[in-house]
Amino acid sequence: MSSALGRIEAKVLRGERLTLEDGEALFEHPHLPELGALADHVRQRWHPEPVVTYVVGRNINYTNVCWVQCGFCAFYRLPSDKSGEAYTLSREQIYRKIEELVGVGDGVGQVELLLQGGLNPKLKVDWYESLFRDIREHYPSAWLHALSPTEIQYIAKLSDLSVRDTIARLKDAGLGSIPGAGAEILDDRVRQVIAPYKETTAEWLDVMREAHKLGLRTSATMMYGSADTTEHRLQHLLRIRELQDETGGLTAFIAWSFQPDDTPLGEQLGYPRASGFDYLRTVAVARLMLDNVPSVQASWVTQGPKIAQISLRFGVNDFGSTMLEENVVSAAGTSYTECMPLSEMRRLIEDAGYRAVRRTTLYELYAEAVPA
Template sequence: MQAIIAHIEAGQRINGEEFLRLEREASLHQLGFLAHAVRLRLHPEPVVTYVIDRNINYTDICISACKFCAFFKAPEDGRGQVLSQAELAQKIAETQALGGTQILLQGGLHPDKPLEFYEDMLRFMKATGIHIHGFSPPEIVHFSQLSGLSIEQVLQRLMAAGLGSIPGGGAEILSDRVRQEMAPKKCTADQWIEVMEIAHGLGLRTTATMMFGHIETTAERLEHLQRIRDLQDRTGGFTAFIPWPFQPDHTPLAAVRKIEKTTAVSYLRMLALSRIFLDNVHNIQASWVTQGPKIAQLSLFFGANDFGSTMIEENVVAAAGIRFRLSEEEIRGLVIDAGFQPQQRLMDYTPV
């Protein structure tokens, strides 16, 4: 353990075996101390960033039927909906009135909409001047399968229509054992990585996420982080990593398996381990949406340097019964109270 700690303090990369040793044996305080040291090495200035945006889910109709999702409606349900352009315009106008700079655009895997539908939606949204951070890798793979076009062709067409960057959703755990049990109709781990690698090659910046605390093992968490780190070594295209714990309430998975909610301590440990292992991902984001404001504030001493989004609207986590809400003023207050300077940013971390 002393050798591993010395490696980290010297700014050296740890391997998978060392990660597993830390996970097993390091105390919460040790992990926090090490992660904060890494954070300060990458971000010596006492600044915590945040973005003002809105999460727009353009449809809840989805053929994937993921066992961890409380938000989707099956196509035959009848209660599902697709947002109109008028609804999109209203949501964007409200976002811009609050100083918002981007829309996080994601939706279900709709069985019937052609690629042209998404191109039209992007062109309509882009005309408002907003940055569109949209379409996670499972959506891109879905568009590719429906259209018969390659991943690269789909991305090129979406970029031409106004897509500005890609969120890291749909990663869950990048292990095919986990994905087969949790979401067998969704893209594979290799396909998720492929979308991101092609996007980076086309000049699109993206984020990466990890939803943990369900059926995965510690080794599978490591596999996930290793895949992210390896791709970042190749492309440098990830701007940030966001680990967040599974929210079991109202989900099909929780109905058949007893899964306890991840504790704040377990969340902080995983956050710190992510900061330590992902030495080539510049920014780590706190998850106040799932953890609430006080644990998110504490996250700033466990490796996080970004407070995420104001999330003017959020539907997927809310469907699992989690309804934390923070205004820009509240985020700035929490950051200042923790001893840092708040700084609004764009998707690529350019200061506003």
């Protein structure tokens, strides 16, 4: 073990907070399993039982109409699109997808509806309020984990409301929690390169802050491996940590790597594809830096089931959602975007030496008696 890792290990064992410089030393540490073991120590502090959780859920991309043109996105179609590929799902199409999801959940327990889409100039706050109310009425077991900070900020602008009032109205209509998407890298220099029209770092954090103040829990994400350096990644983690110190509203952190295929940014950068080692190193460093965030979730959709399984020994304690479909990532050419059958997810978890336990979106664990 290097002296730098030995010094950091001593801090971790004493429960001391790590600095940016510690994070840099962790990223530079050449022995990946040692880094994993240290992250696993922190994971065990948060989750002493040998349990890995998962949620029964699906992603519904309700519209692909979006004007933001993020360089890493192969999913959107412009509002002026004439190709016939732009869509907004009808109420009936959304209901059909929810019914499939409720079927997978066996009608017992909560299922997670991850509703996300583009920034569609035709959809103001009342469209979402009406949709959420109807979903809550027709499918009480479906938990609305919906809309990124990017979408919420745009809905507020479009509807001439403050972010706070927008979130309050959506919550009143049934919004249960907010996924931490759109964070990409919380550094405005990187955002200028990869998504110049997206909200700023401060705006993303502000939406989350308002949501937490209104009693909504959220997750936080990071998309790395495009125009970022490890210092950008660490600054991102420190900003998430500061927000959590302030509000305590984050449930989990999820990292995934840039999927370059069929994207302008991929072409611009020469199609970089982050390696499995880079992913394992990044989640381990995140587990160590984010000493105040309870859970770290795997991203099997972008890393594949096998790397996701290995990540369970690198600080990860949650396998995420069964997904059923994921249009945004599959549009960028990733092949792991089919539904993962529950039996396969449970097998991967158990084969790694853990008990697989179903949870709700807010990380409440179900008793074993609830059907998987």
